[in-house]
Amino acid sequence: MKELLERLVEKHQFKTREGKCADYIPLLAEQDPSQLGITVVTRNRGIYKAGRFPERFTMQSISKVIALILAIMDCGERKVFSMVGMEPTGDPFNSIYKMEIFQTQKPLNPMINAGALVVTSLIKGQTVEEKVGRMIHLIEEMTGNINIKVNEDVFRSEYETSHRNRALAHFLKELHLIDRVEETLEAYLRQCAIQITCEDLAKIGLCLAQYGKTFDNRMVVPACVSRLAKTFMVTCGMYNASGEFAIKVGIPAKSGVSGGIMASVPMRMGIGVFGPALDQKGNSIAGTALLEDLSRQLDLSIF
Amino acid sequence: MKELLERLVEKHQFKTREGKCADYIPLLAEQDPSQLGITVVTRNRGIYKAGRFPERFTMQSISKVIALILAIMDCGERKVFSMVGMEPTGDPFNSIYKMEIFQTQKPLNPMINAGALVVTSLIKGQTVEEKVGRMIHLIEEMTGNINIKVNEDVFRSEYETSHRNRALAHFLKELHLIDRVEETLEAYLRQCAIQITCEDLAKIGLCLAQYGKTFDNRMVVPACVSRLAKTFMVTCGMYNASGEFAIKVGIPAKSGVSGGIMASVPMRMGIGVFGPALDQKGNSIAGTALLEDLSRQLDLSIF
Amino acid sequence: MKELLERLVEKHQFKTREGKCADYIPLLAEQDPSQLGITVVTRNRGIYKAGRFPERFTMQSISKVIALILAIMDCGERKVFSMVGMEPTGDPFNSIYKMEIFQTQKPLNPMINAGALVVTSLIKGQTVEEKVGRMIHLIEEMTGNINIKVNEDVFRSEYETSHRNRALAHFLKELHLIDRVEETLEAYLRQCAIQITCEDLAKIGLCLAQYGKTFDNRMVVPACVSRLAKTFMVTCGMYNASGEFAIKVGIPAKSGVSGGIMASVPMRMGIGVFGPALDQKGNSIAGTALLEDLSRQLDLSIF
Amino acid sequence: MKELLERLVEKHQFKTREGKCADYIPLLAEQDPSQLGITVVTRNRGIYKAGRFPERFTMQSISKVIALILAIMDCGERKVFSMVGMEPTGDPFNSIYKMEIFQTQKPLNPMINAGALVVTSLIKGQTVEEKVGRMIHLIEEMTGNINIKVNEDVFRSEYETSHRNRALAHFLKELHLIDRVEETLEAYLRQCAIQITCEDLAKIGLCLAQYGKTFDNRMVVPACVSRLAKTFMVTCGMYNASGEFAIKVGIPAKSGVSGGIMASVPMRMGIGVFGPALDQKGNSIAGTALLEDLSRQLDLSIF
Known part of the structure; x- marks a missing residue:
């Protein structure tokens, strides 16, 4: 697997030249667009890495999945979808x-910004800190990484x-x-600025793939909520290129404008990708190509 | 003329029952919807009044005409229309x-809210007070009424x-x-909350009708700016019922959700109407009927 | 007047180079884009011409005014505007x-195509020929020109x-x-292909300017219908540049993609312009500039 | 399984009262809205039926899946998706x-009408008959039913x-x-009027579930095209309720306004449902409820 990943990273490296980093957030624009990395965590605890996998980057829209899960755990499906x-x-x-x-x-x-703002406002917590703290805590539970933090510079840059x-x-x-408009906006932009690595994303993907059970077998999200999250990832996870991604890749996935993609292959693996050069719709251009190839090679499509 | 106006007010009084006061601003919703008043100021300084003409009410969208005039006087047509x-x-x-x-x-x-916000932001002034003060000053110049004030309660109610x-x-x-978002919004909502009477509106209408010359012959607005204001009043003065108003009444006019209408018959007269019961598009329902009838009786259409 | 017109045609001739002929109709695309002509017919029967005034061209959207007038004369305002x-x-x-x-x-x-199709379908007539014949007859009445014909080549080209x-x-x-879809479409496209000259347009404009009375004093359109036509010409006569035209020129006018403009200055004159080079919104680019200049020189704005 | 299906049909029968038959096609409006039937064909050739399963009904939008498959087999993915x-x-x-x-x-x-018309026009065939004949042939291949026919009355009713x-x-x-507009329209409406039963739909669903292999093990559709069809069924198969259906049912499915639903559970089963009473978005109201329940009972969601 490791060799396959290394081969694929190398093969799709050139694709990074066809995209560019998000430019509406100054700190994202400064990223090196040629980066490409991937981490795969399999059901049997295998961890495979290739390329620029150690980079830290902000979750951006990938955080919408975490917020949705938490809001449903807090308020119930009925309330959220009302x-x-x-x-x-x-x-x-x-x-x-x-x-x-x-x-x-x-x-x-819940995957477009308007819906995500509503979802974030539904998360329990008296203060912004409490809301964001609870999201961070859920990510820590899913990843086993207890060092999840908000990148204050990115947050501040976006907030302004x-x-x-x-x-x-x-x-x-x-x-x-x-x-409360400003509070909701602050919580939303803080959740977008939470920093993770490819490994974190892969472990979140695996947790959803295993219906809420983490890589080390802790049950942290109800099965039905995991399923629901994966469903939204298929229908709306890759912005308005979700349909094409479903056809070409066929894996539940969520992207962010920082260049991350979190993917979840039911009962098989979680995948974290990082490649900040984006295509026109805001998805990692080389990351998408990498996942398409990987899906074909390992027959990962759910369809 | 006075008799004609009294007859028309009486005739269209019943129409007020078919509309209702703006309900999204608490203080406007409390108005008595059965009110209907009119003041006409003619070229030769004649002033004719009927019905509930002495009422004070807020300008609301009528202020967009004043703001547009001032912004053009401040920055020039080219800048504004860029x-x-x-x-x-x-x-x-x-x-x-x-x-x-x-x-x-x-x-x-410039007559829809989005455009009006831009226009207000272009008016010169270091502070909200200065901007609004200059608008009030222009209204005082046009009307000769030196007691123009903002209704603070209405402003506060809308601002929140x-x-x-x-x-x-x-x-x-x-x-x-x-x-500056908040400053622009405050200035805009303050201008909307400026209080006037039918007579003030009629004098503003006459000033535009006389290409910038007031009822008492002071030149306060450039002729070309007066013409431009009247043109926008025809094409967009009555919200998205402007086309129908042009067909049925044919007079440059601007309405506000408080129930006021300011109308300007080129070289003949200015008209101020007050009737807070509104139709579905936000125009004074009895006021519109009254103006339609008056236009037909006196052949006021510019077409 | 004649000298003024000649001067203005010469002055704005260069503008033709900034536009281009309508390209979606093959026969219109073949026109010489450098043409520019004007005819003015005044209230006192004066006829003044300059430039390429003798050209014949098709009415295209200008015919919408004729169709509207006839539909209202046939069915009444109430029916049409329902x-x-x-x-x-x-x-x-x-x-x-x-x-x-x-x-x-x-x-x-009634000036956008969807509305114009409905209007044409309301014109009385058992057959397409009868409907179009009645439109042609009305144009003959308004212009005194008894040689009004449909350009069959243009019609056929558009129909296909x-x-x-x-x-x-x-x-x-x-x-x-x-x-009846095909019948309505045929009648509509035949009316668009009716051929006229600048003089015809000027006489139509004068007829509307005189509230239905022709240059030679025959009453052929009811006054109220003439007024209504002029009102639509102001609010929607120049496609989605009508607002700008009202501000800059201030005359009721209707344009067509063949490059014609028919303008009507209440109680003063009718104007016919021909200049097939169009701007991006489909109006004669030099023709619009010419009218703007003429309006300023002779103070023709109705506002 | 048979008992489960019978229990579920009975349980959701009352739901039919909350919907109504499509009313824009006279012949569909005449259907008995209380009907509800289901057929399941499993991988191991088991066939289970309950309720009004023997009814014949027209495919309507379900035919869009067949047309898409055939167009891709005829022209290739690249051409179709250009x-x-x-x-x-x-x-x-x-x-x-x-x-x-x-x-x-x-x-x-390709699942909205505009896209479906383009897809149908891409199917090979000199005439409408040939195009539709080839679609019927494909359905016969997938179902093993050699008596597939167009309902001429429904076709004619829709065509007009x-x-x-x-x-x-x-x-x-x-x-x-x-x-060719009329030809495309005729082919499209004929394909919509192809008559099938629940069993036919279930066999089509199974064929897609088995990546192109029929219930009796004939390979009739390429695996990659089957996968693609199922993907579109998830993202756009249930009109603008596809997202909700994915969340609640989680099975690739395509509905038609005649009340049919064809569903495909990868490597497990095909399902055909008939229930002409529709919800507001045009999907069988009881059929959807039935599938939701069945999915939960048998854990059929692909997510």
């Missing part, structure tokens, strides 16, 4: 228009420039879907 | 979607509940069309 | 989306390539707004 | 607007009232995505 829908949208992650023109009274799903998210949050306030 | 368009939209006043889906880099016109406007403002910030 | 709205849209002339997403049960106005209009027509059929 | 996208939309099946306002040059996916589809087809013609 305030956010279940449908893929075909629209960009920061889109507002459907809520306006179709007068849907809730965001279409997050005008579109702020617009979304005020729009949601008008719809009575969130209450 | 940041806001000239086209009617057919969409509701608080709409965002076109800026998102058509990626227009500016609001479609103005989530959609705040969403718009942050969206505009992302487009680099406004800089 | 099936088509009065509001400007800010959208392109061939747009469908608002009818779908806002589930408006009628096109927004008019997929978007056909899509619109079937959409309208589903909304029960038109009945 | 003309139709892979993304779920969140919009109704007959939506046009996204192609207009986002100027996407192709329909978002299919204004929205005709609008879509002309729109696609303008985008150069289809060539």
Whole structure:
């Protein structure tokens, strides 16, 4: 497996040149776009790594999966889905228009920013610290890594420039879907700035793959919630390229604009990828190619 | 004229029962919906009044005309229209979607909220007080009334509940069309809360009708700016009922959700109407009927 | 006047180089884009011409004004406006989306293609020939020109390539707004292919300017219908540049993609312009500049 | 299994009262809404039936899966997906607007009507008969049923009232995505009117579940095409309720407005359901409930 991963990293390395780092967040723009790394954690505790796997990077949208899991564990499915829908949208992650023109009274799903803000606001906690602390704690449980932290520089950088998210949050306030705008926004942007490595992502993926059981056999997420998370990862995990990813790769996965992808192959493995050069829809361009190849080689598609 | 006005007010009084007061601002919702008043100021200084003409009410969207005039006087047409368009939209006043889906880099016109926020941000002044003070001063110049004030209760009430406007403002910030969100929002909502009477509106209307010359012959607005204001009043002055109003009434006019309408018949007269019961598009329901009838009786259409 | 017109044609001639002829209709694409001509007919029967005024060209969208007038004369305002709205849209002339997403049960106005198809279907006549014949007859009445004909080549060329209009027509059929799709489409495209000259357009403009009375004092259109036509020309006559045209020129006008503009200055004059090089929104680029200049020189704005 | 199915049919029978038959096609509206039937065909050739399983009904949108498979077998993935996208939309099946306002040059996916029309036009065949004959032949191959026929009455009924589809087809013609509008429309509506039973659907589902191998072990569809079909069934198979169906049921499935659902559980079974009472999004209301329950009882979710 290790050799396969090394071969694939090498093979798809050139792809990094076709993308570019997210430029709307200064600190992300400064990343080296040529990086590409992967970690696979298998059901039988095997850990395989290749490329730039040791890098730390921020979760960004991958954190939406963690927040959704926690919100459901906190409030129950019924409550959460009374305030956010279940449908893929075909629209960009920061889109507002459907809520306006179709007068849907809730965001279409928890993986677009509008839905993610609602989900974060539902997580229990008196303060931003408590909410974010509980998300970090869940990540620590899933990964066994007790050193999960928020990257304060990235958080601050995003907080100051997050005008579109702020617009979304005020729009949601008008719809009575969130209450405290600035707090929700701060919690959301802090969760996006949580730092992880490919190994952390792979272990989260494995935990979902094993229906809530971690690599070292601790049950930390209910099976039904793990299943639900993987389902959203298929229908809306790769922004508005989710359909294409499902066709070409066929693995539940969630990407973030920092270049991370967390993937979960039911009952087989978790995968963490890092490659900050992005394609036009915001997904790691070499990371996606790497996963497509890996899926074909190991027949990982769930379809 | 006075008799005609009294007859028309009486005739259309019943119409007030078919509308209702704006309900999204608590203080507006408390108004007596049966009120209907009108003041006409003619070119030769005649002043004619009927019905509930002495009432004070807030300008709301009517203030967008004043702000536009001042912004152009401050920055010039070129600058203003590099940041806001000239086209009617057919969409509701608080709409965002076109800026998102058509990626227009500016609001479609200065009479929808998005455009009005940009316009207000262009008005000169170091502070909110200075900006609003200058708008009040312009109104005082146009009306000769030196007692123009902001209704602080209405301002405060709107400021606390103005989530959609705040969403718009942050969206505009992302487009680099406004800089200081809260200041712009405060200035905008203060201008909306400026109190006037039917007579004030009629005098503003006459000033525009006379290409910037007041009822008492002081030149306070450049002729070309007056013309421009009247043109926007025709194409976008009555929200997304402007087209129908142009067909049925044919007079440049601007309405506000407090129930006011300011109308301007070129070289003939200015008209101020107050009738807080609104139709579904946010225009005074009896006021519109009254103006339609008056236009027909006196052949006021510009077409 | 003649000298003024000649001077202005010469002055704005270079502008033709900045636009290009409509390319979606083969026969229009073959026109010489450098052409520019104007005819003005004044209230006192003065006729002034300059440039390429003798050219014949097809009415295209200018015919929408004729069709609207005839449909109202045939069916009455109430019937017509129960099936088509009065509001400007800010959208392109061939747009469908608002009818779908806002589930408006009628096109927004009679000057966009969707609305024009409905209007044409309302014109009385058992056959296409009869409908189109009656439109031609009305044009002959307004212009005194008894040689008005359809350009069969242009008609045929458009009929074969008019997929978007056909899509619109079937959409309208589903909304029960038109009945016979192919007949309506044929009548509509025949009316678009009616050939006229600048002088014809100027005389139509004058007829509307004089509230239905022709240059030679025959009353051929009811005054109220003339007024209504001019109002739509202001709010939606120049496609989605109508707002800007109202600001800069301030004259009721209707353009067509063949490069014609018909303008109507109330109680003063009618103007016909021909300049097939178009700007991005489909209006004659030099023709618009010419009218803007003329309006300023002669103070023609209605505002 | 048979007892389980009978119990579930009985249990969810009452649900049929909460929906209603499709009303836009006269012949579908006449169906008895209380019907509910199911057939399951398992990998080891077991066939289990309950309720109104013997009914014949038309495939409607379920035929889109067959057409997609055939088009890919005819033209290859690359060609097909150069003309139709892979993304779920969140919009109704007959939506046009996204192609207009986002100027996407192709329909978002092959399961909405716009995409399905393009797919059908790609199927090889000189005539409508040949195209439809080849689709019928493929169904016969997959099901082993050599009596597959088009219901001519349903076809004719749809063909005459299919204004929205005709609008879509002309729109696609303008985008150069289809060539012969009427032929494509006829082929598409004929494929929709192909009659099948629950057993046929179950066998199609099993064929896809077994990566192209039929219940009696004939290989009739390439494995990669079967996988692709199942993927689209997950992301867009249940109209704009696909996301919710994935969460609640978790099985690749495609529904039609006649009340049929074809479902495919990888390597385990195919399922055919018939229940013509529909929910608001056009899916069999009792059929969906039945599948949700069955999925839970037998743990069929792929996630």
